[in-house]
Amino acid sequence: MTLSIYQNIGLKRVVNASGRVTKLGVSTISDKVAVAAVEGASSYVVIDDLIDRAGELIAEHTGAEGACVTSCASAALALSIAGLVTRGQWTAVYKLPDPCGAANEVVLQKGHSIDFGAPIQTMIRLGGGCPVECGQANEVHPEDIEEAITDKTVCLLYVKSHHCVQKGMVDIETMRDIAHAHNLPFVMDCAAEEDFRKYIALGADIVCYSGAKALEATTSGFMCGKREYAEWAKRQYHGVGRAMKVGKEQIMGLLAALDQYEARDHAAEVEVNVAKIDWLVSEINKIRGLHAEKIQDEAGRAIFRCRITFDSEAPVGLTMEQVNEKLVSGDPIVWARTEFLNLGKIDFDPRPMLEGDKELIVEVLKQIMEG
Ligand SMILES: *Cc1c(COP(=O)(O)O)cnc(C)c1O
Numbered sequence: 001m002t003l004s005i006y007q008n009i010g011l012k013r014v015v016n017a018s019g020r021v022t023k024l025g026v027s028t029i030s031d032k033v034a035v036a037a038v039e040g041a042s043s044y045v046v047i048d049d050l051i052d053r054a055g056e057l058i059a060e061h062t063g064a065e066g067a068c069v070t071s072c073a074s075a076a077l078a079l080s081i082a083g084l085v086t087r088g089q090w091t092a093v094y095k096l097p098d099p100c101g102a103a104n105e106v107v108l109q110k111g112h113s114i115d116f117g118a119p120i121q122t123m124i125r126l127g128g129g130c131p132v133e134c135g136q137a138n139e140v141h142p143e144d145i146e147e148a149i150t151d152k153t154v155c156l157l158y159v160k161s162h163h164c165v166q167k168g169m170v171d172i173e174t175m176r177d178i179a180h181a182h183n184l185p186f187v188m189d190c191a192a193e194e195d196f197r198k199y200i201a202l203g204a205d206i207v208c209y210s211g212a213k214a215l216e217a218t219t220s221g222f223m224c225g226k227r228e229y230a231e232w233a234k235r236q237y238h239g240v241g242r243a244m245k246v247g248k249e250q251i252m253g254l255l256a257a258l259d260q261y262e263a264r265d266h267a268a269e270v271e272v273n274v275a276k277i278d279w280l281v282s283e284i285n286k287i288r289g290l291h292a293e294k295i296q297d298e299a300g301r302a303i304f305r306c307r308i309t310f311d312s313e314a315p316v317g318l319t320m321e322q323v324n325e326k327l328v329s330g331d332p333i334v335w336a337r338t339e340f341l342n343l344g345k346i347d348f349d350p351r352p353m354l355e356g357d358k359e360l361i362v363e364v365l366k367q368i369m370e371g
Helices: 031-041 047-062 073-086 090-095 120-126 142-148 172-181 227-238 240-244 248-263 266-284 320-329 357-369
Strands: 014-017 066-070 105-109 130-134 153-159 186-189 206-210 221-225 290-296 304-310 333-336 346-348
Touching: 014 357, 031 248, 047 066, 047 221, 047 227, 047 248, 066 073, 066 227, 073 090, 073 120, 073 153, 073 186, 073 206, 073 221, 073 227, 073 240, 090 227, 105 142, 120 130, 130 142, 142 172, 153 172, 172 186, 221 227, 227 240, 266 290, 266 304, 266 357, 320 333, 320 346, 320 357, 333 346, 333 357
Parallel strands: 014 333, 105 130, 105 153, 153 186, 186 206
Antiparallel strands: 066 221, 206 221, 290 304, 304 346
């Protein structure tokens, strides 16, 4: 078998059964996206013009007035906040990350104050913002949001993610209406969402997306929304945004992925993934000591996973933590989802699995369970 480019520099092969996660490289690109990235990297262009044109094309794909292409969703958040704090004024742009006394408070619900690999609060601060959490971790009321708004508030931020507390939070429409009643922009972090039009159509003023997650693009991201906010975000490339530079090859890969996304048959992709899960469930259930079942994503997306637990004949002395330890220390590494490991559950996500991966997972689980 031929070695991968990563094995050639001495790293282990990884079976990604976790999802589009940064710690494993998020996603893989299609040939069409790869060609666009290589062609983009192989000649010159006026970068400010490319950023403007990419913004127009992203706006067409999202139904927004404008957009700003970024290096990732985190950068989209930081540059959006920077735009709102500076209101696009050059003197303020050059002074960031110091907001120099400008209004900079970003109100978010406490159950949305997540860590997605880095704290969302850090992205707010990078843009000169000051995060203001409201309510409690498991319960937020519209009044909590109202009371957090001051004359230093620049926007309300809603985080749409499976990482967030799902119960007890104020919903999108209510938070949007509160923002608009106070003449404040309503900003959304939709990094891993799969619908690129929905939240703009719902009236969000800024929506931030990752390019490498649902779109399966080169490492990239974008903010889309009101034209003025997109222009303010773009100006940051001559300030703090320089440290979040997005390359021409990343941008061309993203644009190709946006075209490709509209042509993709998403229902057929879900079916292929469900078939992988059904196969995994039936094969893993043949292994003595393990029970497997098909489950759906906690945030309600059309994502199905295979969940394993010990069945009644669980081998004495073996814990799920130890099973996972063996999965991640083998060669190849098998990286599953472990959010519920403390409850004795390991989940396998079929979307990032490559050819031969599901067979390998079953083989490795058999070896672990048979000692
Ligand atoms: C992944 C994620 C991010 C960060 O996206 P990057 O493109 O990796 O910067 C931000 N917010 C949420 C909710 C995420 O899931």
